[in-house]
Amino acid sequence: MNVLLDALHPYPFEKLRALFADLKPASSQAHIALSIGEPRHASPPFVLETLAANLPLLANYPATRGEAVLRETIADWLRRRFHLQSVNAECEVLPVNGTREALFAFAQAVVTAGPGAAVVSPNPFYQIYEGAALLAGAQPEFVNATASSGHLPDFAAVPASVWERCQLLYICTPGNPSGAVMSIEQLQTLVALAEHHDFIIASDECYSEIYSDEANPPPGLLQACALMGNDRFKRCVVFHSLSKRSNLPGLRSGFVAGDATVLAEFLRYRTYHGCAMPLHHQHASVAAWNDEEHVRANRAQYRQKFDAVLPILQGHLQMERPDAGFYLWPETPVADTEFARQLYQQAHVTVVPGSFLARETAAGNPGSRRVRMALVASLEDCVEAAERMVRVIEQL
Ligand SMILES: Cc1ncc(COP(=O)(O)O)c(C=O)c1O
Numbered sequence: 025m026n027v028l029l030d031a032l033h034p035y036p037f038e039k040l041r042a043l044f045a046d047l048k049p050a051s052s053q054a055h056i057a058l059s060i061g062e063p064r065h066a067s068p069p070f071v072l073e074t075l076a077a078n079l080p081l082l083a084n085y086p087a088t089r090g091e092a093v094l095r096e097t098i099a100d101w102l103r104r105r106f107h108l109q110s111v112n113a114e115c116e117v118l119p120v121n122g123t124r125e126a127l128f129a130f131a132q133a134v135v136t137a138g139p140g141a142a143v144v145s146p147n148p149f150y151q152i153y154e155g156a157a158l159l160a161g162a163q164p165e166f167v168n169a170t171a172s173s174g175h176l177p178d179f180a181a182v183p184a185s186v187w188e189r190c191q192l193l194y195i196c197t198p199g200n201p202s203g204a205v206m207s208i209e210q211l212q213t214l215v216a217l218a219e220h221h222d223f224i225i226a227s228d229e230c231y232s233e234i235y236s237d238e239a240n241p242p243p244g245l246l247q248a249c250a251l252m253g254n255d256r257f258k259r260c261v262v263f264h265s266l267s268k269r270s271n272l273p274g275l276r277s278g279f280v281a282g283d284a285t286v287l288a289e290f291l292r293y294r295t296y297h298g299c300a301m302p303l304h305h306q307h308a309s310v311a312a313w314n315d316e317e318h319v320r321a322n323r324a325q326y327r328q329k330f331d332a333v334l335p336i337l338q339g340h341l342q343m344e345r346p347d348a349g350f351y352l353w354p355e356t357p358v359a360d361t362e363f364a365r366q367l368y369q370q371a372h373v374t375v376v377p378g379s380f381l382a383r384e385t386a387a388g389n390p391g392s393r394r395v396r397m398a399l400v401a402s403l404e405d406c407v408e409a410a411e412r413m414v415r416v417i418e419q420l
Contacts, residue, residue, distance in 0.1 A: 031158045035151060036380040043361060049372040056409040058397040059374040061200065061351065065271045065325055068318040074311040075275075081303035088300045089291060090119035094310050098279045101313045105232075106247035109255065115284040116257070118291055119301045119309070121276040123230045123263040127194070128156040130261070133293035134224050134286065135191050137161025142189040146177040148201055148382035148391040150228060153194040162191065166383050168390040175202035175353070179214065187221040198231040198242050201381055201396040202353045203346025205235075211248035218259045224286060227262045230278070233269035233319050234326055235348040242348050246282060257282040261290075268350070269319055270312045277301065277309040326350050329399040329406045336410040340417045352397040353378070357420055360395050366420070371412035 034042075040059060049055070089095070092113065099113035111117065120126035127150070135141055135157070143157035147166035157164040165186050167177035176199070193214065197206040211227075218225050227245035235242055249257045265278035280287065294300075301309075312318075330345055333352070337343065343354035356363040360377035367373045378391030399406050 026159075028159050028161065032155050033151070036376055039380045040364075040374070040376060043365060043377070044368050044374075047365060047369045049368060050370055051372055053372050053412070055372045055374070056401055056405050056412075057374045058399070058401065058406075058409055059376050060400070061268075061398045062273055062400060063268050063271045063350075064400045064402070065322055067271050067275075068312065068315070070315070071270065071272060071275075071308050071312045075304050075308035078304035078307040081307070084303055086300040086303045086306065088295045088298075090301060091303070091306050094119055094301075094306045097310045097313045098281065102246065102281055105241070106244045106250075108246060108250050111246075111281065112284065116287065117279055117281045118287050118294070119306060120263075120278050120280055120294075121299055121301055122267060122273075123228060123265045123278045124152055125276075125299060126263055126278060126280055127152045127226065127228060128159075129294065129297060129299070130226055130263075130280070130290060131156035131160040131162070131192055132297075133290045135160035135162050140189045141191055142186060144182065144186065144190050144193045144223075146194065146196055146199065147385065148378060149194070150196060150200050151381075153228075154383070157192070163189075164383075165190070166385055168382075168385055168387055169199065169202065169204070170390045175199060175204035176206060176210065179210075179217075184221075187217060187223070190221060190223040193218065193223055193225045194228060195225065195245070196228040196231075197244075198229075198235070198346070198348030200231065200349060201351045201376075201378070201391075201394075203231070203349035203351055205242040205347045208243045208248045208251060211243065211245050212252050215245075215249055215252060215254060215260060223259070224283075225260050227260065229262050230265040231268055231349040232264065234323060234350055236323075236327060236330070236345065237347075238320070238323070249282075256284065259283055259286070261286055266309060266312050269322070271322060272308075272312060275305055275308060275312075277305055277312070325403075326399060329403055332403060332407050333399060333410045336407065336414060340414050350399050352399065353394055354397070356393050356395055357417060360391070360393055364395055366416055367413060370416045370419070371409075373409045373412055 261282035378394035382391030
């Protein structure tokens with residue numbers, strides 16, 4: 025067996041099961057899960073219709089590069105959304121089966137394994153970054169994101185020696201779990217660092233379409249590149265998805281876009297890996313990327329939930345309304361694991377302890393004393409969960 029597999033950590037949901045293994049919820053109230061970030065608003069019917077109408081295409085093998093119509097639709101979407109002059113659908117866009125597999129596969133394609141190899145990741149972080157680094161034969165180097173750095177990784181604290189070993193930097197903007205958004209200037213600082221130390225930036229932007237201010241959508245890495253004259257996105261690749269934007273987590277549809285040289289190598293890797301997107305999924309994706317109305321309606325639903333839940337919890341838990349994403353990331357009155365246990369046992373509500381989403385560092389675990397709550401359940405369930413939570417907090 026591949027010995028590197030032994031280095032993988034149990035996934036947070038496995039840790040959660042173990043944390044609750046000896047507990048039996050005291051109440052008979054229905055379980056409310058705020059733990060998994062799985063979107064639960066309705067998928068757009070017109071996308072499902074397009075999917076069904078294209079079922080006969082199952083008779084054909086899809087190409088790893090994807091159909092031209094999908095790549096062109098994505099290039100147009102990127103141009104509109106991030107005010108880009110040009111995106112070349114031929115060589116700067118590649119469909120992927122959701123960002124999860126792509127974020128993982130990307131490290132396998134771009135990292136050269138070796139004792140000094142480093143992959144830099146935020147902390148807390150989406151767990152795939154670490155697993156991808158480890159299985160690519162690199163050392164993950166974590167950069168803490170705490171309240172004092174605006175919940176963004178404190179990249180200024182990273183020593184030059186780490187940047188020198190860095191082959192790949194993962195960033196997540198808007199961030200999971202905090203929803204913090206990196207500014208154009210912060211992104212440009214990283215692009216300059218990548219140029220100076222010659223590493224690649226993988227920007228996970230799968231929450232970019234879930235934001236609170238309609239007039240102020242989160243910027244992206246390609247936009248930051250173009251604004252600094254790096255209009256061919258050298259060393260930069262972004263990862264986008266229909267899972268959160270369009271409530272299609274089961275479609276497994278996303279894309280990567282950016283530096284054509286990097287994407288050519290990634291395509292070579294993917295051709296061998298064998299992960300082409302089925303043709304009916306590609307056509308359904310075209311329909312989804314071409315429509316913004318359902319995305320605006322989706323954002324409105326999340327806004328409604330934040331509007332309803334925040335006033336219930338404020339005064340009981342310390343937290344801010346996130347700029348983007350669908351998570352709350354409050355401080356906990358007791359240890360995060362203990363708080364999660366109490367909520368499960370007394371209120372039958374599941375949240376993820378923040379320490380499960382981060383790694384221990386010299387400065388401690390930046391996720392400890394926080395929990396992640398995904399407002400993915402219905403409005404009524406989110407409100408009910410918040411009210412139950414308040415009753416638990418009052419008894420602590
Ligand atoms: C930060 C982040 N990146 C990537 C993903 C993967 O999403 P998908 O593979 O559905 O595009 C998730 C899913 O929860 C996520 O939270």
